[in-house]
Amino acid sequence: MTTRDWLLADSPTSRWQANAGRAYRVFTALLRNPLSVLGGVIILVLLLTALFAPWIAPFSPTGQSLADRLLPPSGEHWMGTDELGRDIFSRVVWGSQITLTIVLLVALISAPLGLLIGAISGYFGGWVDKILMGFTDIFLSLPKLILALAFVAALGPGINNAIIAIAITSWPAYARIARAETLTIRNAEYISAVQLAGAGPIRVIVQHILPLCTSSMIIRVTLDMAGVILTAAGLGFIGLGAQPPLPEWGAMISRGRTFILDQWWVATMPGFAIIIVSLGFCFLGDGLRDVLDPKSEGKS
Amino acid sequence: MTTDQSALPSPAPGNFAGRRARRRAMAVGGFLITLFLTFLGLLAITFFIGRVIPIDPVLAVVGDRATQAQYDAAKIAMGLDRPLYEQFFTYVVNVFSGDLGRSVSTGRAVADDLSRFFPATFEMATLGILIGVALGVPLGVTAAARQGSWLDQAIRVVGLLGYSVPAFWLGLVGLALFYARLRWVGGPGRLDIFYDGLVSPVTGMILIDSLLAGEIDIFWNAVWHIILPASVLGFFSLAYIARMTRSFMLDQLSQEFVTTARVKGVPEQVVIWRHAFNPIRVPLITVIGLSYAGLLEGSVMIETVFSWPGIGNYLTTALLNADMNAVLGSTLVIGAVFIVINKVSDVLYRVLDPRAR
Amino acid sequence: MSTPLLEVENLRVSFPTHSGRVEVVKGLSFTLGRERLGIVGESGSGKSMTGRSILKLIRKPGEVTADKLRFEGIDILDQNEKQMRAIRGARISMVMQDPKFSLNPVMTVGEQIAEALVTHQKLGRKEVQQRILDMLTAVRINDPERVAKLYPHEVSGGMGQRIMIAMMLIPEPELLIADEPTSALDVSVQAQVLDIIDDLVTRKGMGLILISHDLALVSRYCDRILVMNAGRVVEECAARELDKAQHPYTRGLLAAMPVIDETRDELPVLDRTQWAGT
Secondary structure (H helix, E strand, O other): OOHHHHHOOOOOOOHHHHHHHHHHHHHHHHHOOHHHHHHHHHHHHHHHHHHOHHHHOOOOOOOOOHHHOOOOOOOOOOOOEOOOOOEHHHHHHHHHHHHHHHHHHHHHHHHHHHHHHHHHHHHHOHHHHHHHHHHHHHHHOOOHHHHHHHHHHHHOOOHHHHHHHHHHHHHHHHHHHHHHHHHHHHOOHHHHHHHHOOOOHHHHHHHHHHHHHHHHHHHHHHHHHHHHHHHHHHHHHHOOOOOOOOOOHHHHHHHHHHHOOOOOHHHHHHHHHHHHHHHHHHHHHHHHHHHHOHHHOOOO | OOOOOOOOOOOOHHHHHHHHHHHHHHHHHHHHHHHHHHHHHHHHHHHHHHHHOOOOHHHHHHOOOOOHHHHHHHHHHOOOOOOHHHHHHHHHHHHHOOOOOEOOOOOOEHHHHHHHHHHHHHHHHHHHHHHHHHHHHHHHHHHHHOOOOHHHHHHHHHHHHHHHOOHHHHHHHHHHHHHHHOOOOOOOOOOOHHHOOOOOOOOOOHHHHHHHOOOHHHHHHHHHHHHHHHHHHHHHHHHHHHHHHHHHHHHHHOOHHHHHHHHOOOOHHHHHHHHHHHHHHHHHHHHHHHHHHHHHHHHHHHHHHHOOOOHHHHHHHHHHOOOHHHHHHHHHHHHHHHHHHHHHHHHHHHHHOOOOO | OOOOOEEEEEEEEEEEEOOEEEEEEEEEEEEEOOOEEEEEOOOOOOHHHHHHHHOOOOOOOOEEEOOEEEEOOEEHHHOOHHHHHHHEOOOEEEEOOOHHHHOOOOOOHHHHHHHHHHOOOOOOHHHHHHHHHHHHHHOOOOOHHHHHOOOHHHOOHHHHHHHHHHHHHOOOOOEEEEEOOOOOOOHHHHHHHHHHHHHHHHHHOOEEEEEEOOHHHHHHHOOEEEEEEOOEEEEEEEHHHHHHOOOHHHHHHHHOOOOOOOOOOOOOOOOHHHOOOO
């Protein structure tokens, strides 16, 4: 039996085989859509760049060389140099680590938080649901960026606080999704069966409800990552996110603002990095949605 | 059988209208209650940000250059010696009576500052949404009508760019290209320096004030300056509106009643606009409302780039000076406008759609 | 009869799929005079596609070919979109399945009927109004003034379908295609709707193509019957000779129909092996 046969088996013999088979099917379906392949490649390149930054970047991201100030893009400095003579390409490469960290941490904080709140709200219903969802709705109807700004202002500037602020403002959307999914699952017969077998709420939620919310969660989180990158860059641009000399892309654009009229590359180049990575997440998210949830195609 | 047995049981006409009115009154009541609760939630959040998160809220308000006397006075003025719920109550009462505290950096009442800065933001965002609607709706409709064509693909790409281009970056690139290189538009600020202060503010919106004063030159100079930032904002609302319009239209064009119209021999333009577009006007209002609210938020970034004297600029300056009262006041005002636009477009939806009546 | 109303020869409709083009109508031929023709078949047999291809309403990427597709001597496949619009509604019309979906939800009933009329005829406002009220009366709606002002969600399914019929017949077409006109309706109003169609079609001397999955219903309201299966015609006969049908598929369908005073415990299931591959 080949690996492929094992993966596509009609009656998998273990949960692990079933999961692997499903992942394989999603993967092959994704490969058929050129845009999602492009998105996947972009994110893969981001990962590799972040991992191998020391080897990829030709110069130090912080090493100043005042003799080489504000050089236009050339064979040596692909994206030119900034006002302190630092190589912009190297800084963009190192900046990928920061972007990746932000994106991962925000996803790791806000998605489980939203998932849990939504699942609890949907599972218990009644007053628990009313209170939790009222809270969620209030958050949802507030402007995210402004709220994040206010949080950072109170917590103090810096990359960690920026991550916390973004996570605080992005969980409500996930809670809504998780609640909706939970409501459809809650009354299913097999949940009653598990309950009759004596499982308590925690066990039902963690083992039987949360796993079923994951696919819609993955789609939404992937699509939201573009927004997270933009918000983080925005905080960096205003000066509340990553602090100098960290090569954060938004902060780099902010530095380049002063020179935008004559040395356009200083502000422009990091912007392209932001756009490409955000587009990558959009493409992949769109592709995932088409594969995992074909019904909602084209919506929102 | 020839009677109307299959029609809805027709109630007495007065009764029917009465029920409709009562339902609408209930909807309005419920609307006001959720609006109030959401606003209270916003206040709770700003209160939390201002009084609970900072280790020393007094320091956050007076700034670290304050003397000990100033510090103590502020502490008592803020009522920090009283319990939290009482502080919150005082806060809510203050906000509803228009007292948002004093800004450390400008030295004026935050409420006064905001009312002076708001018109500039409002003017720019409104022009932005007008651009977004004027271009986004026809583009979305055309894309859906010619699904799969190159135009459709191009509009899809524009739609995705709207989600992945940083607004402040687009503003900078726009300045570098259209102002510095091509000289097509004016630079940062609302007017050229030598026009500044020539028009006395009536509405605070320079386009209107200059026309009121009959200063046509100033009006055109203002247009010259506002067009780039408004277009950048317009791009984002265009991207969103076109994407949503396209998706609504595709949904409608696959409906049976559109085929019905074609069976009747109705021209394609009429099929598209009367049959497919008309039913989506109402959901589009919601989309436009959301987009408008989003522009208020986007203007925070854009105003910094264009040195635009609006709320966004005020907010970012306050953020950098750790001027908490100004930050929370701006958050409150932008948040409140955001909430109102959100909820109003939601209600419009229910009032305007004949199916939801 | 000089030229028949409709001549169809070797009509084929196909759609692209992942595994190449799939034909849903595979070489259909028939002629129609001013008579009532029933097309019967189960879902997926291609009967609805036949109706839509006569109106040239198969949207891309669907494709229609035929050796001959003539309506009163006009070659339908040769007509451009503009010429087709002059035919649609005015000369060939179609009543669709479910009024819940086939009526525009945000236009009043009156507006929708008026549109069908003024698209093809220039008439004064008063005259249009009068024609609408007359037409609504003709489909046995009692208080046409009130109904004309209603939105589709305010009327029942049976009334919706009568409105649909009014809308499709008001420009006085020569051919009416009724695509499953009653399958979305309550059984109690099905006969009423079909009686109205039957009455108006006979009175105005129009041609009718009644598309349905219900053999009994079609045989009651039609002169001639085509039985379709998997894109092909398997049986063509006069309605009153249906019981003499030859093809095993038709026989199977007939056998599966319950009869009053039934003695069978179980209705037979179609045995598809008998004609598979035809």
